[in-house]
Amino acid sequence: MLHLGLLDFSLILLVVHLTGAVAAVHAALTVRTSQGAVAWVVALVMMPYLTLLPYLFLGRRRFADYVTARRYVIEQMYRQVGRNDWPSPESVSAELAVEAPQSCIRTLSRLGRSPTTGHNRVRLLINGEATFTTILAAITAARHSVIVQFFIVHDDMLGQALQQALLERAAEGLHVYFLYDSIGCHALPKSYLESLEQGGVDVQPFAVTRRFVNRFQVNFRNHRKLVVIDGKTAYVGGHNVGCEYLGLKPPLAPWRDTHIEVTGPAAAILQLSFAEDWYAATGKLPLLHQPRKADGGTMLCQVVPSGPADRLETGSLLFVEAINAAQRRIWLTSPYFVPDEAVSAALRLALLRGVEVKILIPSRKDHRMVFLASRLYAYEAARAGVQMYTYRPGFLHQKVVLVDDEIAIIGSANLDNRSFRLNFELMVATVDRGFAAEVEAMLVTDFALADPVDASRYARLTLWRRVAMSLARLFAPIL
Known part of the structure; x- marks a missing residue:
């Protein structure tokens, strides 16, 4: 019995090491950077007992089928946008799009695949109280549509305040969209989402694919934080939705973070960033508004979305x-x-x-x-x-x-x-x-x-x- 036990154990070790070697070859062929490939290969060969499971969750960073599918979805989305007479990023009117004098901004425009726009206003929102007081007030004042996208949402005091604001707008007949990351919001109770859905809010999780194999993948997270009101005012920055972002949860309190309020055509460009994610998740377009100048807006803004399916890093x-x-x-x-x-x-x-x-x-x-x-x-x-x-x-x-x-x-x-x-x-x-x-x-x-x-x-x-x-x-x- 002892001999058989040792033999079984040796076979298990051999299988683990062979699996680690196969995974290391896979990492060398698929990981996007040489540094990342080296890190995975060394870890999988030297410590397969510790790294095989993490590789299942974190590996296969940029697999070709996902990249191809995401790009195809975005192409389809813009075809539909064009059929609805909504301008694509490349065709924003010359009145709103500008050629920035700074070479850096011109480069970022090409990198972000969208025009630099003028006639914007931008306001700095320092820390959570200023950010969420402003966002909740803007949602309350919305007249046509509300777009909400966060990586993390908690069912706490702040999360419930957001929920109530969205339900009130939906009850008034507005188009209200709520897109959340399925990994970042893993702790968000189902009841929170069901309450939104029952109240008329269009709710959708962001996931790279619905296939079972990739339910074990935690990469390709949607880390964006975006709120857009009526297509004319947007909120972007570092805050997620939770009381810790108000500085109410030690030991990390006080929490230091920054958001911005963007009013003008750049807010409409930000709509398209959300539309890409929404279309990828649902196959449908959200309500989109035409770009408009901000009253008294004089600022140049360049929106730069990024993600794992980008042709450049x-x-x-x-x-x-x-x-x-x-x-x-x-x-x-x-x-x-x-x-x-x-x-x-x-x-x-x-x-x-x-x-x-x-x-x-x-x-x-x-x-x-x-x-x-x-x-x-x-x-x-x-x-x-x-x-x-x-x-x-x-x-x-x-x-x-x-x-x-x-x-x-x-x-x-x-x-x-x-x-x-x-x-x-x-x-x-x-x-x-x-x-x-x-x-x-x-x-x-x-x-x-x-x-x-x-x-x-x-x-x-x-x-x-x-x-x-x-x-x-x-x-x-x-x-």
Whole structure:
């Protein structure tokens, strides 16, 4: 019996290792970046017992059938949009579309596959109370349609306030759309969604496919946070829906985040970003409104959606282009700092050009592995000359880029591989000296509440801490 038991155990080990080797070959052939492929191959060959199950959930990042299907769906959507006489991004009237003088914005326009629009107004919304007070008031004032899309929605005080506002609008006969990510909202009770549906809200989960095999896939998350009111005003940024985003849940409280209110033709362009996701999930178009100028709007805006089906690596290239465009300064804030080689190289080149490079990250962790990797990258960046800071009062979740004195970029994308290549993200670039000055003032306050990262401190860390950070970095391409 003992002999048979050992034989059975040996066979199990052999099967696990062989399966790990097969999965490693699959990773080498399918993972999008060389760094990610190396991380998976090493992990699957050396530690198949620990990594086979995560690979089932996290692997197959960009499989060809999904990419092809997503692109086909979007092509179909725009054919239907054209039949309904709604302009595609490429055909927005010359009165609203502009040729930006900044080469960075022209590049982002091509990268985001949509025109730069003028005649916009943009307002900065700092932290949760300002953001959700404004959003809920805008929903209440809606007259035709309400679009709501979030990665995370909780059934708490804030989530219930949103639910009630949507039900009231639906009861008034408005078109109300609620799109949620099926992974991010895994804890959202079915009763919450049923209540919306019964009240006339059009509810839909975002999932890349309905096939059973991919129910085990947690990649390709829809990380966008978007609310659009009547096609003329939109809200984009870092907030999800939950009391923690109001700073009401320790130990991460107070929560530091930023949203923006966009009024004008850029809001209509943002409708199309939602329409792509909605059409992919339902095969139907939401109600779309024609682009309109904002009263007194003078700002240029560029919408940059990104996702795993993009022909280029839009998420990473957005940050690379913004950093390369900086002549005087580049300030960035992100909850996670796990840059790829392209972004790291751009930061080093900016330093060599004499650009002031300042990056703000959290001092508190919400995901241990990413936090450890972020800290190691922060120490290395500080050694290279980047002014790295950790935000002291609470958890920093905002995603903000400030380039020189004119360009500010705000949205949902983090400085990590998941946002670069896996998640569906949404960023808005603005060109306006007055608004950039407001963003600068906000960031000056944030940096004043932060501690500089001392690169020499790394050598004083305990051995286990340095080992943990180095191991976390090995998995950086797949975090």
